Amino acid sequence: MSTMTADAQKTYERFSVEQRFEHVLMLASFTVLAVTGLPQKFIGSAVSVAIIQMLGGIEITRQIHHIAAIVMILSSVYHLAAGGYRTYVVRHRMNMLPGLSDLRDAINTLLYNLGVRKERVQFGRYNFEEKAEYWAFVWGTAVMVFTGFIMWNPIAAATFMPGQVIPAAKAAHGGEAVLAVSAIILWHMYGVHLRHFNKSMFTGKLTEHEMIDEHPLELADIKAGVGRPPVDPEAYARRRRLYLPVAAVVTVVLFAVVLSFMTFEQTALDTVIRKEPLQAFIPLTPTPFPTPLATATNFPLQPIWNFNISSVFQAKCADCHSTDGIAGLDLTTYAGVMQGSNDGPVIIPGDPDHSLLVIKQSAKHPGQLSEFELKIVKDWIKAGAPRQ
């Protein structure tokens, strides 16, 4: 028992510094992507609006989302290179690969938890829960990168795919996002935070106690000396010489692909043609003034005061020029007409052209005789302005 207590203090390396750094990158970019992405899917929610507002508006939110996406894609590229190195150069076992045994483990674990099976399932370096999460992440990243590229570069995507792929990509991107975030909360958070806070992703180590509990088969391999067999230095160096240049080229190419991903096409924000401002004020040509109509005269006129010069003056002039009329002129009586205005006589019998009344009529006078009426008045004056 005493040896076991001493061994319980012993720790085993689970994750290297590089792996832990990778995890931090993924953790950060995933969180930023979720926080900036989900509100775009659920814009009807007040929470979404509050988040986008806090981030400074939708345009900035999309920028942040794009930057986080690039970080995640670049760290995925790095992950491929590093995984290749561990597998090919260092010859680690590919113990993340899933197999039928994982299915068996899953079923047996379920039965054990429900009390049907008495014996607890023993796991190696990666159990079925961890493999499920890893491969779900791989699948999710692939879907998100593919659909994200289409949404980022819709014009380019439509040149080699049907246009319908673009809204379909948007649908898949949103669906996958909901699935990924829910799975992280349900599976990952329960598995490594809630039931037992597994800090190995940050410390890099598991205690012997934790190894016995969670990875007894791996511990047994380590104790038996077959966990990570020693590497032949010469073979290691040879493989390293071969792998590093190849990996470097592939990585550079992939980085170039990512760069083109970001700048593949211009957004419509840059290509949109600004419209000429609308010419709003185009007035119609104003309606011309109505052409004056000759006033119809429906009674016979003779150039005699009683027949009916008096009626013409009564109808056309009396409003202003009656007793005490404007300019002291009274045109309602023969005597008034002959007396004239404050400016002197208005009628010079026999000389219509020098009579003030005719002169005034020919200018802009408010009251106007019709052409015919004026002619009769002139005839009347010419005839000496007779009363009868």
Add this chain to the structure above:
Amino acid sequence: MRSLLRWTVLGLAIALAALVMALSGAQAAPVRPLPQAPSAPVQINSNQQCLDCHTKPDQTLDLPSGEALYLTIDQAGFDAGLHAKAEPSVGCMGCHTDITGYPHGPLAAKNLREVAISFSKVCATCHDTEAAKQLDSMHQHQLDAGNENAAVCSDCHNPHYTVKPDEPRARIANTCARCHSGIAQEYRNSVHGQDLFQGDNPDVPVCITCHGVHNIQDPRTAKFLLYSPDLCKKCHGNLELMRKYGIRTEVFDTYVADFHGTTVTLFQRITPDQVPNKPLCIDCHGVHSMQRVNDQPQSIRENLLTTCQKCHPGATPNFPDAWLSHYPPSPDRYPLVYFVNLFYQVFIPGVLGGMAIFVAADAYRRITRRLKGGRA
């Protein structure tokens, strides 16, 4: 003698200086919009006195600008007007408060626009609600900024022949057309305008349906543009109204569900001062010239591509399919989108449900062990 001459010269100089001051003072005096007439030899007390002269044809007054102010009133038209029929009726001097007799005093207005503008305040004495609304209008703002072409009361409502401004409804469009004839022509040819002018259709929007009356706002502002889809929605989201024309009401929701509409909705809620940089209804359908989809000169498909290319010049013939044409995806229409959605509707609960079973079973074991006092 010499001192007398000196005093005369001095007196003349003072008189001249006083005259110059008086003249310069007169020039600087502000122009009164409605000067009170000097007491006239003849007092005017009734409409009839005015009409005795002003029904005479071809009465005009030459303004300093060289324009002629038409002064003849068609009495039959005036008597048929709402002002004449009002209780109490509004007569000539109700508005022409500067005229009390004949001859009339001089007119302060230098041109026809000044005449129209000077009378606006008179309208406000009775129509105070409308006048107050109009104070917040684009027309008033333009006027305040010195644009004398901006419409004032009498430009839309002829005060001498007052008629109901919206009977028939086409009268509204014709009124706006007096100044906005270019836009009015586009509207006349649009699906809305055709129905208005040919069928007096009470359902179609006229100018004021979207732009408002009296407090007409600048339609170029970020706010107006951002909320313009909501203007369309007022009618195009009305199920009862749209059923009459066989038009689907999903147009608004499908727009908001798409990238463009989503962004515009977010601008509305978060950055209402942002000038929309995504298409609004009007960018594809036209501002005043909207047509039936089937009435376009090109095929719908070609037309859609042309429309997309307005903002996406590199768009290829595949591209317009990215837009679901206001249809929710279905197995017949946009099946790919429909089945992707369906897949996730099944896949998400499937995966999460499976995970939940494992998590619940694990939690069950740990909790029951702990309750029994054993190790989890």
